[in-house]
Amino acid sequence: MKDFILPPKDDRDMGTPASRSLNMITLKIDGFDVTVPEGTSVMRASAEAGIQVPKLCATDSLEAFGSCRLCVVEIEGRRGTPASCTTPVSEGMVVQTQSSKVRKIRKGVMELYISDHPLDCLTCSANGDCELQDMAGAVGLRDVRYEAVDTHFQPRQNGEANPNYIPKDDSNPYFTYDPAKCIVCSRCVRACEEVQGTFALTITGSGFDSRVSAGAAGDDFMSSDCVSCGACVQACPTATLQEKSVIALGTPERSVITTCAYCGVGCSFKAELNGDQLVRMVPYKHGKANRGHSCVKGRFAYGYASHTDRIVNPMIRDRIEDPWREVSWEEALGFTATRLRAIQAKHGKHSIGGITSSRCTNEETYLVQKMIRAVFGNNNTDTCARVCHSPTGYGLRTTFGTSAGTQDFDSVEHTDVVIVIGANPTDAHPVFASRLKKRLRRGAKLIVIDPRRIDLVKSAHVAAAHHLPLRPGTNVAVLTSIAHVIVTEGLADEDFIRTRCDWSEFADYAEFASDPRHAPEATEMLTGVPAAELRAAARLFATGGNGSIYYGLGVTEHSQGSTTVMAIANLAMMTGNLGRPGVGVNPLRGQNNVQGACDMGSFPHELPGYRHVSDDATRAVFEQLWGVTIDAEPGLRIPNMLDAAVEGTFKGLYVQGEDILQSDPDTHHVAAGLAAMECVIVQDLFLNETANYAHVFLPGSTFLEKDGTFTNAERRINRVRRVMAPRNGLADWEVTQALANAMGAHWAYTHPAQIMDEIAATTPSFAGVSYEMLEEKGSVQWPCNEAAPEGTPIMHVDGFVRGRGRFITTEYVATEERTGPRFPLLLTTGRILSQYNVGAQTRRTDNAAWHPEDVLEIHPHDAELRGVKQDDWVRLASRAGETSLRAHLTDRVSPGVVYTTFHHPVTQANVITTDHSDWATNCPEYKVTAVQVALSNGPSEWQRDYAEHAERSRRILPAAE
Amino acid sequence: MTASPAKKLVKMANQIAIFFDTQPGDPATGIAHHINEFWEPRMREGLLDSSATTTEGLSPSVVKALAHIRRATQPA
Incomplete structure (x- = not known):
C-alpha cells in the first residue's frame, strides 16, 4: 500500500493544485491504494503516490487546462482515455496510468509536437531543464514519422523566408521570448492571469496559427503591460521563456532556500547556483508568504550584489x-x-x-x-x-496590545470585503497584490481609500466597488465618518464588542462618532470624498462578511499617523473583524x-x-x-x-x-x-x-x-x-x-544561531524559536513559545493580548502643512514597482529600464494652468526646499494633488518634504507637503551643487604602493 | 524652515496635547505620561527649562502637565 503523503519540502511538480477539502477519497492507481482530498485530480493523486503521469500543459501552480492530451489514462468503467489533469478522483476509482493504448496516444502526441520543434537540444539554453525533452524520454519517442511542410521554427523554408517564423524577443532585460521553441501549452498565459493577475499575455490566432503574444499587436514584452514578475518564465516547460542569466551561465546545479531582501512580504526563494555563481532566483513554492510567486525585484533584481560600485574594503x-x-x-x-x-x-x-x-x-x-x-x-x-511604521507600533499596542499585524497572508483567501487604505500593493507589495487580486476575481469586494487612482481601483478583471479619493491629510476624518455611518445606522457588531472590548469605552466612542460633525455629508467639503460613496463603502464593509483592512505608509506618514492606525483598529473592532481567517488589521511593511x-x-x-x-x-x-x-x-x-x-x-x-x-x-x-x-x-x-x-x-x-x-x-x-x-x-x-x-x-558569537538563542532566552514571544526549529518547520510566526509551540498565524483569537480591545477617540486635526497662495498644491510621495526605496539596490540593476528617473505626476488641469506639457522640466518647491524633475500628465491624481517617487538621489524628493511629524512617534509627514510647480530649464542649482559635493565626497585615494 | 530646538519641543508637546485634549480623562496626565515614556531626558529638560522662562505658545494642557514631567535627575 502506498497511501503516504510525501514530505512538504518535496518540490516536485504535482501537476495540478492541491485540494483543500477535508473529505478524503480512496482510489486505486496502478494497483496502489491512494487516499487524497476530494477534488484532487487523478494526475495529482498519482503524483502523491509517487507515479508521475506524463504531462506538458499542466503544472501545479495553475488550474488544469487539458489541452496537451499527454496525460491521458484509462479508468475502469469509463469510456475512452480521459485526461488525468482535468479528471477529479472518485471513491473506488481504478486508474491505469500505463497501458499500450495510452502509450500509443502519448507517443503520437509527442511526435506531433516534435515535428514542429527545433532539434537543437544540445545547444539549447533549457538543455537538462526542459519538460519537452523529459517527456520525449518518458514516452519513449524514438523517431518522428512526420516531415512538416510548414513549421514555426525555421527562419527560411522551401527557399523562402518563413512567414510563420517570429524572431526572438529580447526586449525584457531579464528574459527572452523565443517563439520558435513554443509548444503553445498556454502555461505562460494562464500564469499571467491566474498567478500574477496582469493579463498581459494572450494566445492570438487559432489552430496552427496560435501564438503567444504580449500586449496588443505590435507590442513586444517590454512595451506590453508585462510587469516582469517571472511567473510565465517559471511556468514555461521549454526554452521559450528563459532567464537571460541561464542562457549566459548555464543551468544551475544546486539550490539554497532563502528569503528575499526587498519588501515586507518576505517571499521565499530558491537561490540556484553553479558553485558560488548565482544563476537565478526562483520563487519557492512552499514559501508561506508567497506560495510560489515573485515580483520583478526579488526574482530578477539581484545584480547589485556583484555591482562594481560595491565597496569591499573599510x-x-x-x-x-x-x-x-x-x-x-x-x-x-x-x-x-x-x-x-x-x-x-x-x-x-x-x-x-x-x-x-x-x-x-x-x-x-x-x-x-x-x-x-x-x-x-x-x-x-x-x-x-x-x-x-512607528505609528503602527504605537497604535496597535494601544488598542490591541501588540505592535504587529493580526493575520497571515493566507488570510486574504478567506476575506469578503477588503479596505486598502494608503497603500499601493501592486507596486510596493506586488506578490501580496497578486494574491489579493486572485481573491477579488473570485468575488471579494474592494474599497480603496487613496488620493490616487491606484492600479487596484481598475485593472484587468479587478475593479474597486468604491474608491474614496480623499485629499492628502484627511485619513482620520474619512475613517471617523465611516465609523459614524456604522454606528448611526446600527451596523456595529454589538456581540463582539460586548464580549471582547470595553463596552463603556465603545459607548464613549459611539457618542463621539455619532456627532453630526462626523457625518460624511459634513466632512465631504474637507475630505473631497462624496458622502454617498462613503456611506455605501461603510455599509459594504460592515455587512459584507469577513472584512479585512490592509494599509501602508499612506496611513502612518502623517501628523495624525498614530491616530489613523487607531481609527483603523476601531473599525475592525466595531465590525467584529478580528480573531479569525479573512479579517484583521494588516500593516503592509515597507522593508524586508x-x-x-x-x-x-x-x-x-x-x-x-x-x-x-x-x-x-x-x-x-x-x-x-x-x-x-x-x-x-x-x-x-x-x-x-x-x-x-x-x-x-x-x-x-x-x-x-x-x-x-x-x-x-x-x-x-x-x-x-x-x-x-x-x-x-x-x-x-x-x-x-x-x-x-x-x-x-x-x-x-x-x-x-x-x-x-x-x-x-x-x-x-x-x-x-x-x-x-x-x-x-x-x-x-x-x-x-x-x-x-x-x-x-568580549563578545564571542561564532554563528547567528547563537544570537537567536539569546533572543529566545530573553524575549518571551520568541521563546520557542531556534534554528533547529526553523529548519524543521521552514518558518514560524511569533508569538512562538510554550503557549503557542507552533507559532501564531492569527492573533487575538480568544481575546486581545491586552485583555479587552480599547476604542480610542479619533478627532480629526488638520496638519499644520497648509496650502496657500504660494504653495497651492499638495505633494504626496510613494514607490513604483521596479524600484525600491532609495534605489541603492534597484538602480544598480536592469530595473532602471522601467524607471530611469523620478517624475512628477500632475493633473492635466493643473499642468495647463502652469503651461506645463508632458515631459517638461518643472521646478517643485515647498517651504523646505526645491528640486527639479520632469512632469508626467495624468488624471490618476486629482486636481490639486501631485505625486512623485523618491528612488533617485538626483531628484532628492526629500529636499521638499518638511519636518512635520506624527504627534506620538515623530514619524515624518512624507505624505503631505504644500508645493508649487513651475516650468524650469533643468536641474536646480541645489541639485548641481549636490551632485558636485557627492562626487567630491566619494573620492578614494589610490592604495599606497 | 527648520524651527529652533526649543520651538520644536513646544510644537511637539502641543501636538501631543491636541490628541489628549480630545480623549476622555485628564489630558495633563496623558501628556506627561507620553512625554516621560518617549522623550529622552535632554528633551524633557529642554521643555522644562524653556517653560520655566515662559509658557508662551504652550497649550494650557501642556502647562498643566509640566508638573508631572520627570526631570532627568530623578530616578526612573
Whole structure:
C-alpha cells in the first residue's frame, strides 16, 4: 500500500493544485491504494503516490487546462482515455496510468509536437531543464514519422523566408521570448492571469496559427503591460521563456532556500547556483508568504550584489572634506572605537548612538541595539521604522496590545470585503497584490481609500466597488465618518464588542462618532470624498462578511499617523473583524525586516519584545545576561538625534544599512545634523548619500552572503541562508561584533544561531524559536513559545493580548502643512514597482529600464494652468526646499494633488518634504507637503551643487604602493 | 524652515496635547505620561527649562502637565 503523503519540502511538480477539502477519497492507481482530498485530480493523486503521469500543459501552480492530451489514462468503467489533469478522483476509482493504448496516444502526441520543434537540444539554453525533452524520454519517442511542410521554427523554408517564423524577443532585460521553441501549452498565459493577475499575455490566432503574444499587436514584452514578475518564465516547460542569466551561465546545479531582501512580504526563494555563481532566483513554492510567486525585484533584481560600485574594503578619513583612505579592518575599527570613546569622554555617555537596519537580519539588528545599550551605555538606538511604521507600533499596542499585524497572508483567501487604505500593493507589495487580486476575481469586494487612482481601483478583471479619493491629510476624518455611518445606522457588531472590548469605552466612542460633525455629508467639503460613496463603502464593509483592512505608509506618514492606525483598529473592532481567517488589521511593511527590527528592540524606549526600558524586571533580564547596567531612560529618536547634533550635544552615529540623507525628510536639516557630528560611521554595500558625511565606511554584506532571519509583515520568521562568501570578508553581524569588541566588549558569537538563542532566552514571544526549529518547520510566526509551540498565524483569537480591545477617540486635526497662495498644491510621495526605496539596490540593476528617473505626476488641469506639457522640466518647491524633475500628465491624481517617487538621489524628493511629524512617534509627514510647480530649464542649482559635493565626497585615494 | 530646538519641543508637546485634549480623562496626565515614556531626558529638560522662562505658545494642557514631567535627575 502506498497511501503516504510525501514530505512538504518535496518540490516536485504535482501537476495540478492541491485540494483543500477535508473529505478524503480512496482510489486505486496502478494497483496502489491512494487516499487524497476530494477534488484532487487523478494526475495529482498519482503524483502523491509517487507515479508521475506524463504531462506538458499542466503544472501545479495553475488550474488544469487539458489541452496537451499527454496525460491521458484509462479508468475502469469509463469510456475512452480521459485526461488525468482535468479528471477529479472518485471513491473506488481504478486508474491505469500505463497501458499500450495510452502509450500509443502519448507517443503520437509527442511526435506531433516534435515535428514542429527545433532539434537543437544540445545547444539549447533549457538543455537538462526542459519538460519537452523529459517527456520525449518518458514516452519513449524514438523517431518522428512526420516531415512538416510548414513549421514555426525555421527562419527560411522551401527557399523562402518563413512567414510563420517570429524572431526572438529580447526586449525584457531579464528574459527572452523565443517563439520558435513554443509548444503553445498556454502555461505562460494562464500564469499571467491566474498567478500574477496582469493579463498581459494572450494566445492570438487559432489552430496552427496560435501564438503567444504580449500586449496588443505590435507590442513586444517590454512595451506590453508585462510587469516582469517571472511567473510565465517559471511556468514555461521549454526554452521559450528563459532567464537571460541561464542562457549566459548555464543551468544551475544546486539550490539554497532563502528569503528575499526587498519588501515586507518576505517571499521565499530558491537561490540556484553553479558553485558560488548565482544563476537565478526562483520563487519557492512552499514559501508561506508567497506560495510560489515573485515580483520583478526579488526574482530578477539581484545584480547589485556583484555591482562594481560595491565597496569591499573599510575606509576612513579625518574630515569629511578629505578623500577616503582604504585601511585594514583592524585600523578602521580601532580608529572608530578611539573616536567614539573620545567623544564620550568629552561630551558625555549620551553623545553617541546608532541606527539599526530594517534591511539586515534580526540577529544583526539585535546586536546593534545590544552594542548601543551595553557598550555605548545609552538607549540612543533607533531604526528606519521610525520613518515608516512607528505609528503602527504605537497604535496597535494601544488598542490591541501588540505592535504587529493580526493575520497571515493566507488570510486574504478567506476575506469578503477588503479596505486598502494608503497603500499601493501592486507596486510596493506586488506578490501580496497578486494574491489579493486572485481573491477579488473570485468575488471579494474592494474599497480603496487613496488620493490616487491606484492600479487596484481598475485593472484587468479587478475593479474597486468604491474608491474614496480623499485629499492628502484627511485619513482620520474619512475613517471617523465611516465609523459614524456604522454606528448611526446600527451596523456595529454589538456581540463582539460586548464580549471582547470595553463596552463603556465603545459607548464613549459611539457618542463621539455619532456627532453630526462626523457625518460624511459634513466632512465631504474637507475630505473631497462624496458622502454617498462613503456611506455605501461603510455599509459594504460592515455587512459584507469577513472584512479585512490592509494599509501602508499612506496611513502612518502623517501628523495624525498614530491616530489613523487607531481609527483603523476601531473599525475592525466595531465590525467584529478580528480573531479569525479573512479579517484583521494588516500593516503592509515597507522593508524586508521592519517587523523584525522593531521586535528586536531597535526603538530607544523599548528592549526586545516591546518592553519599556523603565521596566525593572525586563532590564534585569538583560543586565544579568550582558553583565552591565542598562539606562532606564528612553534614548533619542532619529529626528531627535539630528536636532541634538545641530544643538551640539550629539556627536557620533553608527548607521547600519540605512541612507538617512536620502530617505529621511527635510534633507537640509539631515545634512546639517550629520555635518555637525565628529564621527559618522556608515556600514553599507555602497557609498550611499549619508556616506558623503561619514568619517568611517565599513563595507556591508548582502543577504546572499550571510545567515540569519528576517521577520515579514505577517510576523513570520524566515531563514536567510548564506549562498556565497561575503565579498567584503565579514557578515554584518561580525562587523558589529568586531566594533563592540574594539570598544571593550568580549563578545564571542561564532554563528547567528547563537544570537537567536539569546533572543529566545530573553524575549518571551520568541521563546520557542531556534534554528533547529526553523529548519524543521521552514518558518514560524511569533508569538512562538510554550503557549503557542507552533507559532501564531492569527492573533487575538480568544481575546486581545491586552485583555479587552480599547476604542480610542479619533478627532480629526488638520496638519499644520497648509496650502496657500504660494504653495497651492499638495505633494504626496510613494514607490513604483521596479524600484525600491532609495534605489541603492534597484538602480544598480536592469530595473532602471522601467524607471530611469523620478517624475512628477500632475493633473492635466493643473499642468495647463502652469503651461506645463508632458515631459517638461518643472521646478517643485515647498517651504523646505526645491528640486527639479520632469512632469508626467495624468488624471490618476486629482486636481490639486501631485505625486512623485523618491528612488533617485538626483531628484532628492526629500529636499521638499518638511519636518512635520506624527504627534506620538515623530514619524515624518512624507505624505503631505504644500508645493508649487513651475516650468524650469533643468536641474536646480541645489541639485548641481549636490551632485558636485557627492562626487567630491566619494573620492578614494589610490592604495599606497 | 527648520524651527529652533526649543520651538520644536513646544510644537511637539502641543501636538501631543491636541490628541489628549480630545480623549476622555485628564489630558495633563496623558501628556506627561507620553512625554516621560518617549522623550529622552535632554528633551524633557529642554521643555522644562524653556517653560520655566515662559509658557508662551504652550497649550494650557501642556502647562498643566509640566508638573508631572520627570526631570532627568530623578530616578526612573
